[in-house]
Amino acid sequence: MKAFVLRSYGSPDVLDLTDIDKPVPGDDEVLVRVRATSVQPYDWxxxxGEPRIARLMGGGPGLRKPKINILGADIAGQVEAVGKDVTEFRPGDEVFAMPKQGGFxxxxxxxxxxxxxKPKNLSFEQAAAVPMAAGTALLGLRDGGRIQPGQKVLINGASGGVGTFAVQIAKAFGAEVTGVCSxxxxxxxxxIGADEVIDYTKEDFTRHGQRYDLLLDIAGSRSGPACRRVLTPKGTYVVVGGPGSRWIQPVGHVVSALAMSLFVSQRTVIADVVRCVKNRQNLMTLTDFIEDGRVTPVIDRCYPFEEIPAAIRYTEEGHVPGKVVIAV
Structure with a gap:
């Protein structure tokens, strides 16, 4: 099969499109013919190999060279073959998943x-936009934020991959949603459903005067103390990402937010992206939202498989509205 192989850290130019052996599924695995994948910050x-501090961690990307050689954290496609212990899927089934690697x-x-x-009302390209971004939004709002109907929710970074899903999922839970974007x-x-939208180029949302029960901070564009000003006394601050240097981004923003939580009544939670891949039920919940029309993927661009490096370059520029997907 053809794959983009990562052998060393660097720019998109280090990705090598080459022929390698088709993987063989283990006893509890399914071999998927990838029909579409997506590009996101996780991949680049x-x-x-950034933030570089992550290379020192046991579960990190690898100290001197990448541990993961085929990127692509989201996939949508068709079952090609199944292991002997697989009971719920058969060749030809249309599926989607977040394996964290292998989509390219x-x-x-x-x-x-x-x-x-795969959600029945989505194309493969649309389905490939869902797992990591929508899963992060779901866990941040439902598990981390403990969202409740009628709550006032602020989403900082509402136009990106996670943000466009977060706006819709928060509305699906019955919240009143304010989105921050350019x-x-x-x-x-x-x-996509926001009750109010704040243009950050004209107004600082931390000085808006409104108070919210839940802040989902995807952009990380304001400090933790500033963000807390917009929360009610018992509000929840959910950190998804943030800016920083090549060495510690966005770890510095996350650590700062956690440290501040020791001295205030408001909760601080770090969105747990890893659980997106551990729990199939999260994908099933998202499928329910999608098939009943409450959530629809927002796709900015679709690239052909051979242009994955170009898709990554575009994504690295930032400010992509919605998702960038790849047709394989």
Whole structure:
């Protein structure tokens, strides 16, 4: 099969499109013919080995060279073959998953427990936009934020991959949603359900005067203390990402937020992206939202498989509205 192989850290130019052996599924695995994948910050952080502090961690990308050689954390496709212990899938089934690696290839192996049937009303390209971004939004709002109907929710970074899902998922839970984004994306964020939209180029949301029960901070564009000003006394601050240097981004923002939580009544939670891949039920919950029309992926661009490096370059520029997907 053809795959983009990562052998050393660097720019998108280090990705080598080459022929390698098709993977063989283990007893509890499913071999998926990848029909579409997506590009996200997770991929290019691994490609560049940043933040560099992560290379020192046991579960990090690797100290001197990448541990993960085929990037692509989201996939949608068709079952090609199954291991002997697989009971719920058969060749030909349309599926989607977040295996954390392997999407930048024509085939990928996924554990049965990490796989779910593709939403019936989505194309493969649309389905590939869902797992990591929508899963992060779901866990941040539902598990971390403990979102409740009628709450006032602020989403900082509402026009990006996670943000566009977060706006819709928060509305699906019955919240009143305010989104923060740039001027060019105000209409987009309003069109996907936000009750109010703040243009950060004209107004500082931390000085807006409104108080919220939950802040989902995807952009990390304001300090933790500033963000706490917009929360109610018992509000929850959920940190998804943030800016920083090549060495510690966005670890510094996360650590700062956690440290501040020791001295205030408001809760601080770090979104647990890893659980997106551990629990098939999260994908099933997202499928319910999607099939009943409450959540729809927002796709900015779709690239052909051969242009994955160009897709990553575009994504690294930042400020992508919605998701960038790849047709394999």
């Amino acid at each position: 952080h691994l490609m560049r 290839a024509e085939y990928a192996c996924v554990r049965e427990s990490e796989l779910a049937p 001027a060019r994306n105000v209409d987009l964020v309003r069109s």
